[in-house]
Amino acid sequence: MKLTFNKEKDLYRLISKEIERANSTRCPQVVSEIKVIEQIEPLDFYRAAGKIADGERFYWEQQVDQFALVGAGIAASTRTEGRSGYLAVRDMQSQLLRSATVCGSEGVTGTGPLIFGGFAFDSDKQSSKDWSLFGSGYFFLPEWLLTVYGQHCYLTRSVVCRPGDHAEAFIKKMKIQEHKLFSNLTEIKTESFIEKHNLLKYQTDQNKLEWNKLLNEAIHAIMSSELNKIVLARSRVLVYQDTLASESVLHALHEKQRGTCVFCLENGRSAFLGATPERLIKKSGSHIESACLAGSAARGDTNEEDRRLGEWLLHDSKNRIEHEYVVTTIRKALAEVCRQLSIPEQPLLMKNKYIQHLYTPVTGVCDERASIVQLVERLHPTPALGGLPRQNAISWIRGHEMLDRGFYGSPLGWCDGEGNGDFHVAIRSALIHKETAVLFAGCGVVRDSDPNQEFEETALKFSPMLRALSGR
C-alpha cells in the first residue's frame, strides 16, 4: 500500500490502523515513512547511529555509483541455522516487506522498507564460536535507513506493528531516537574524523607448510577426480592493543578502496566488514547485473610494470582457465532464468589498489517478479569462491579447509519488497571482535597451481584489510 502523506498525526493514525490489522490477522505489519533530508555523509550517519544502536548497524557504499545505505536499529530480524536461510529471507521479503505500508517520498530504489544481511558460505557447516551469532543467515530491517544517491538523501524510518502494540509507544520512541540521532550528527559533523592507528600486538598466520600440504592435496584431488577447480582460503588473526572500532576501519576503506563496495554488518560486539570488488548479482526491475571475477596479479610499482602484469594476466593460460570456469557457470545459471543475457567473449582487467583481476561483466533481462534472493541462491558459490563442480568442491572444502569461513566469500547485501536489491561476494574482509580481527583470503586452485604462488596471492589479498585496520 502506498500513501502520500507524512505528518506526525497521520503517521500516528496509520500505525494505529496497522496495529488493529495486526491484532485481527495476528501477522506483523510494517509501516515505513520516507523523508527527503539534507545531505549527510554516510560515515557521519553511521557514527552518530552508534550512540542509539551500537551493534545494530550496517554500512554499504559504492562510491563509483555515488550510492550508500546505512541502517541502524532492528525493527525485525531473522537469524537462521542450516539450510533454512534463503527461505527465511525470501519469506521476510515476500511477507513482511511486500505488504508494508509506505508513506512519504516513496518511489526511489533503496529507500523504504528493505532488509540487509548475509549468508554463511556453507550452510551445512557448523558455525564456530567466532561466527555463532551470525548463524547460516542474518538479516534485519533497520528502524533507521539513510539512502544516499549522488546529491540526494533520504531517511526511512520503519516500525513493525505486532498484535498488542501501542502507537503512542512507537511515536515516543521514534521522537527520542530521532532527537538523539540528529544531535549526535551535529556533534560529529563539527568534530573532524579522528584517524585511529591501531597498534598491532601480535599476529598468527596459518602455517605455510600446512598450507602447501593442503594445496598439494587439492591439486592431487583435481588430477585424480572429476574436480576441475577448488577455491581454498586461509585466515590471519591479528590482535591489537585496543578495541577495534568499525567506524575507523570503514573510514580507511572509504578513503583507500574507492572502486570497491565497502560494507559492514554489525552483530552485537562483532562486525564483519570489508571492501569487495566482486558483485554477485544486482536486480532492478527486470534488469540484472553480475560479474565474473577470477584470475589475479599484483599491481605494478610503475605504469610500465603494471601494464606488463596486466598483459601477462590477460594471456596466462592458468588464470584464463580459472576465469573461464566462472564465466561458463554464471552464464549457465543465469541463462535458465533470463530471456536476454550479454557476456563479452574476452575478459577485461579490473584494477584495484593492490591487485588486478580478470573481469567479465554480465548484464541480462529476467522476470521482473523474480526475487533477488532466488538468484543469489542459484549463483552462490560461483567457481570464483567454491569450485567446479560446485557440490564436489564444497564438500572437499568442508572436509579439508582448516577454518570456518563464516560469511567470508558469501553473498552479502540488501533486498526490498519487490525482490530488487544488490548482493556482493564478501571478500577482502575481516571479522572484528573487541581487540581481535580475523582476516580472510582465498585463491582458485587448478591442476597447474603452484602452492607457493597461491600463498603469495592470498598474502596480497590480505592487503586492503591489513592497511585499513592499521588506519592506513
Ligand SMILES: C=C(O[C@@H]1C=C(C(=O)O)C=C[C@H]1O)C(=O)O
Ligand atoms: C577468494 C578471493 O578472491 C577470489 C579469487 C580470485 C582468484 O582466484 O584469482 C579472484 C577474485 C575473487 O573472485 C579472495 O579475495 O579471498
